Amino acid sequence: MKTQATLMMNRSEKPNPLTHIISLILAAVCWITVSQGEAPAQMEGMRIAFHSTRDDNLDIFTVTRDGSDPINLTNHPAVDAFPSASPDGKRIAFVSTRDGDFEIYVMNANGTNITRITNQPGFDTSPRWSPNGRQIAFESDRTGIFDIYVMDADGRNQVNLTNHPAKDRMASWSPDGGQIAFHSNRDGNFEIYKMNADGSAPVNLTNHPDGDSSPSWSPDGSRIAFVSNRHGINRVYIMDDEGIHRANLTKFKAEESFPAWSPDGTQLAFVAHYDRYHATIYTMDADGGALVSLTDGHSIDVSPAWLPVALRAVSSEGRLLTQWGMIKRRQ
Ligand SMILES: [Ca+2]
Ligand SMILES: [Ca+2]
Numbered sequence: 573m574k575t576q577a578t579l580m581m582n583r584s585e586k587p588n589p590l591t592h593i594i595s596l597i598l599a600a601v602c603w604i605t606v607s608q609g610e611a612p613a614q615m616e617g618m619r620i621a622f623h624s625t626r627d628d629n630l631d632i633f634t635v636t637r638d639g640s641d642p643i644n645l646t647n648h649p650a651v652d653a654f655p656s657a658s659p660d661g662k663r664i665a666f667v668s669t670r671d672g673d674f675e676i677y678v679m680n681a682n683g684t685n686i687t688r689i690t691n692q693p694g695f696d697t698s699p700r701w702s703p704n705g706r707q708i709a710f711e712s713d714r715t716g717i718f719d720i721y722v723m724d725a726d727g728r729n730q731v732n733l734t735n736h737p738a739k740d741r742m743a744s745w746s747p748d749g750g751q752i753a754f755h756s757n758r759d760g761n762f763e764i765y766k767m768n769a770d771g772s773a774p775v776n777l778t779n780h781p782d783g784d785s786s787p788s789w790s791p792d793g794s795r796i797a798f799v800s801n802r803h804g805i806n807r808v809y810i811m812d813d814e815g816i817h818r819a820n821l822t823k824f825k826a827e828e829s830f831p832a833w834s835p836d837g838t839q840l841a842f843v844a845h846y847d848r849y850h851a852t853i854y855t856m857d858a859d860g861g862a863l864v865s866l867t868d869g870h871s872i873d874v875s876p877a878w879l880p881v882a883l884r885a886v887s888s889e890g891r892l893l894t895q896w897g898m899i900k901r902r903q
């Protein structure tokens with residue numbers, strides 16, 4: 573049984589750009605952050621970003637937590653995919669081919685001020701903003717095979733953290749920023765690993781003969797959500813950060829992918845893939861209950877990323893705080 577990551581790699585090795593796009597759709601898991609030591613993230617007004625084929629090419633959209641008010645942030649004919657919000661919610665890192673190659677970009681959370689921060693041949697993808705906002709982890713095959721990299725949030729000081737001949741992909745920071753989870757097939761099949769944030773001391777957390785992929789570290793640091801096909805279909809699982817106490821959260825008939833913790837740790841977003849052209853984003857409580865569909869299933873909607881509410885003072889109108897979504901709708 574092939575994992576989605578395996579399928580993705582097989583497809584990405586073909587030269588057809590369309591297969592590259594499909595590969596990207598299947599490729600990564602969203603990552604979220606929470607500012608360590610701060611009050612619990614504000615869930616009211618929070619939006620969820622994702623990428624979608626609904627406008628005939630991949631663009632990044634956001635919706636409210638009930639799936640309403642979709643906003644296309646990129647609206648560009650190139651591939652725009654894999655959003656990751658900065659911890660303060662003010663910026664979004666994403667992947668685009670608008671300059672001819674898969675590179676990582678950063679934009680404001682309202683879609684303005686797009687800046688490219690990588691410029692290397694090959695796939696540079698799956699950005700994951702660090703909990704302190706200063707760095708972005710990502711994956712690149714610039715050496716010929718995927719490794720986990722880290723760079724400053726402006727693209728400087730790019731460092732290969734894994735530097736391993738296996739495929740190392742889909743970084744997810746621990747909430748204290750000290751460790752990074754990822755998946756790798758270095759033992760012959762895909763497993764979830766964690767390593768120190770400098771790349772040292774990788775530990776295999778899953779040790780299972782079936783495919784384990786797409787880690788998402790919980791905001792309190794105690795759990796890691798991931799995808800496994802150990803029962804014949806890719807489903808969302810949860811384990812503690814030592815790799816024990818594993819439990820399956822979902823029982824969809826569809827393949828599932830991209831688990832992503834909400835910043836307050838109460839919910840997970842994930843994707844159900846109904847077929848090659850239809851995938852829907854759901855949220856659920858961390859015990860698997862209270863399923864909510866955020867998208868209508870008419871397109872491929874994947875890679876959910878929780879977008880913390882970016883607050884700003886609007887004192888002239890007597891309102892202390894206004895969220896980005898409200899600002900955008902009023903413009
Ligand atoms: Ca686009
Ligand atoms: Ca590139």
Ligand SMILES: [Ca+2]
Nearest residue numbers: 762780782784
């Ligand atoms: Ca495995």
